[in-house]
Amino acid sequence: MVIAKRVPALIRSFRYQSFFIFLVTLSAGFTERQGDLYFVALLILVLKVFIIPVLLNLTAKRINVDEGLGLFVNSQLSLIVALILSYCSWVFSRSLGFGLYHKLLGQTVAFSVLFIGAFLMISRMKAFSQVAGLLVMENGIFLFALSVSGGMPFFVEIAIFLDVFVSVIIMGLFVYRINKLFTHIDVTKLSRLKG
């Protein structure tokens, strides 16, 4: 994901990531024998693997700007940063010092997804990558919730999914508006408001 230079590649890798989270949730459902988790997994499959990427692709097509993400940090360096962030999240989750050893691995993965999402948001120029970064961070949070406490209460989970879905639609609308008003979606050039 961090080596993606263009919008479609970023969306595709988000789709793969969501698919893996779907598999993890499904397997957690098998081991913990909870009906809720199956439903949540299904929701992930529908929303995050199909609907949200399709929506993002539609927005990308409609605004029809050049597809580069505008990297501040080139893709090789980004990969190294991602590795460092993963190591940091290992150290971080170990020093948090709660949960059993087998949970530690899940926490590490979750934190590294979270950190990489944040890194994506700040190291790319285009508004699109911020939306994608936010979604990646949300994936990380979901993984974390799954690994430490087997997910949140059921209807909270549903509400959060709907919320993410709505926020993607709204951010898509704003990307569209920015493009219409400024004729670009380069957030580094949004600097009218200061002081």
Add this chain to the structure above:
Amino acid sequence: MQIFVILAIPLLLAAGSFLSGRQKIIGIANCIGYGLVLFSGIILLKDTALSGRGCSFLGFIYLDALSAFFIFIISVIAFSVSLYSIGYIDKDMAGGRLSGKKAKLYYLLFNLFCFSMFFVPAVNNLGMMWVAIEMTTLISAFLVGFYNTKESVEAAWKYIIICSVGIIFALLGTILFSCAFSISGLSRSLNWSDMAGVAHILDKNILKVAFIFILVGYGTKAGMAPMHTWLPDAHSQAPAPISALLSGVLLKTSLYAILRFGIIVIKGVGLAYFGHLMLLFGLISLVISSGFILVQKDLKRLLAYSSIEHVGIISIGFGLGTPLAACGALLHVLNHALAKSLMFFGAGNIVNAYKKHNMNAIRGVIRALPFTGIMLLLGVFALCGFPPFCLFVSEILIIIAAFTNGSYLIAALLLLFLSVIFGAFIYHFGKMLFGNLPKGMTPSGEPLSGKLAFLFLFVLICALGIVLVLKIEDLLWITRNLFQL
């Protein structure tokens, strides 16, 4: 039962503004609706404050004095905003900035925004509270970008991205809280009514880490420095009635969330940890905002930075942690909402008349808009904490608490920055209100509904300034009950 009335009316009004034809009728219907909401809010506050216990409906809605107090604040501001909106939207339509369709959209979004804010203090489940706060961001982003100019869309984009990222950290904190809960061998639940009772047996380390995430996350939304960067942009670009809502109550709903988690942390970890963090963020907010207020050129940004200052004062009040300080901070939440809405209404009228935000180009407001000018002049003194206005009472309570608590440094810093900000406000507003009219300006009349909104807020500010002093013993008792200090 009143809570269902409070939640239903904004939804009905939203549906009404979607269906109905003329925006004037919608505006008047809004006023009547929010008048009813205000009435039931007062009854609710009276009931819960007297009983001193929380009550829950179906396990989903939970109300105690704290949530009733915040619902009351939201209903007061929503009522005055609905009064002010009639005149403001009329002016905008006459000036060609809005079409009839957009005016209807405004009322629709306004009602949904109010609904989502009423929802935050009413829900029992802390996860649902997160969802409700995120909904307030998403709905108000449209209102911030309402004029669809380059600046407003930029402000809305910053607002939605910064607040969404901030609030994701709050979600992480919420999950950590529920994790602390499940590690202690209790059933998986995020219900406040379950959590508050068992706070003392939860794992201390997890609570500490979780509260930092909560404070950073909801603090972003509450406008605490240094996570405040979205706030001046959003407040300055939104339509004036929406700025009043954003600054008066939206920030306070996130403060409410911080308080809810804070109460668990106070019980579980102890007051000192909570207090030190709140004091730290409060002081940073004061320092940063006072600097920006001194050198500010834009009228609405000035008021936005003043909101950061007041959020700082409130968090210092909670950080001190004595009943007196907490009581002062709670009252300051209400008082700041009243005074700041008054100021934003005034700023809206000025911007409408002069077509500018730049304070150097605005002169002679008292001559151009006599009523607004006088109200603004009184509002400045109220906002800076002059007696007999109610902000004086809450600020002096916090300062007294700081002295009696022995935190002389905090009290000294608070007084220093308050006086710096007072000087800056008098300088900026003195230049703007007095002086000669610019060429080509003529004194103009103001709509009746706008005047009513001003008077409503102003009477409240004056009356509370007297009533609060007389009732201070009762208020202290309620605060003590609430935080169990």
